[in-house]
Amino acid sequence: DVKVTQSSRYLVKRTGEKVFLECVQDMDHENMFWYRQDPGLGLRLIYFSYDVKMKEKGDIPEGYSVSREKKERFSLILESASTNQTSMYLCASSPDGRYGYTFGSGTRLTVV
Amino acid sequence: TQLLEQSPQFLSIQEGENLTVYCNSSSVFSSLQWYRQEPGEGPVLLVTVVTGGEVKKLKRLTFQFGDARKDSSLHITAAQPGDTGLYLCAGVRSGGGADGLTFGKGTHLIIQP
Numbered sequence: 001d002v003k004v005t006q007s008s009r010y011l012v013k014r015t016g017e018k019v020f021l022e023c024v025q026d027m028d029h030e031n032m033f034w035y036r037q038d039p040g041l042g043l044r045l046i047y048f049s050y051d052v053k054m055k056e057k058g059d060i061p062e063g064y065s066v067s068r069e070k071k072e073r074f075s076l077i078l079e080s081a082s083t084n085q086t087s088m089y090l091c092a093s094s095p096d097g098r099y100g101y102t103f104g105s106g107t108r109l110t111v112v
Numbered sequence: 113t114q115l116l117e118q119s120p121q122f123l124s125i126q127e128g129e130n131l132t133v134y135c136n137s138s139s140v141f142s143s144l145q146w147y148r149q150e151p152g153e154g155p156v157l158l159v160t161v162v163t164g165g166e167v168k169k170l171k172r173l174t175f176q177f178g179d180a181r182k183d184s185s186l187h188i189t190a191a192q193p194g195d196t197g198l199y200l201c202a203g204v205r206s207g208g209g210a211d212g213l214t215f216g217k218g219t220h221l222i223i224q225p
Contacts, residue, residue, distance in 0.1 A: 042217035103154030
């Protein structure tokens with residue numbers, strides 16, 4: 001069964017901390033994505049990557065960065081966590097986005 | 113920015129009833145996808161529709177893509193409590209999907225026994 005695995009289901013961090021969210025896929029997909037999901041706002045694209053060491057900004061990249069050193073791993077970094085970054089973070093991968101994404105189970109991050 | 117409007121936002125009906133969820137945009141999408149999400153989990157792909165006018169069936173779920181490829185609908189026949197969840201439509205952006213999907217805000221569906 002193909003999988004996208006996010007390292008943590010729940011995280012609580014303090015304001016100002018540097019936070020790493022890890023995502024690994026076992027499907028050899030080229031494309032990987034990070035979204036955040038908030039009530040009333042839906043899913044919003046933070047960053048995406050279509051190849052190793054390549055990254056592109058999505059709709060809301062401010063306050064975030066990403067790293068893709070290996071094809072299977074895509075990391076989201078919160079440089080200095082703030083309370084407005086409290087959210088559900090979803091990682092996804094796709095061989096070709098036209099035919100669907102596989103999502104991880106999500107990381108619910110709380111910044112206090 | 114391409115936007116997708118879903119309606120209704122919330123829907124609570126009795127088991128056995130039929131329902132339709134709508135996904136509309138002023139923009140043309142090369143394809144539309146429907147996902148279902150349960151609490152605390154990531155969205156799971158249900159179907160992709162690619163051709164204008166296309167209809168796809170998945171057991172009691174029927175998906176339709178508008179002729180102009182600007183809208184889509186999901187119809188559930190004889191809803192069951194297991195259909196409860198958040199239904200999301202998503203459109204493929206101009207980059208062919210490699211640069212991300214545009215999601216609607218979702219329809220929260222509750223099927224009461």
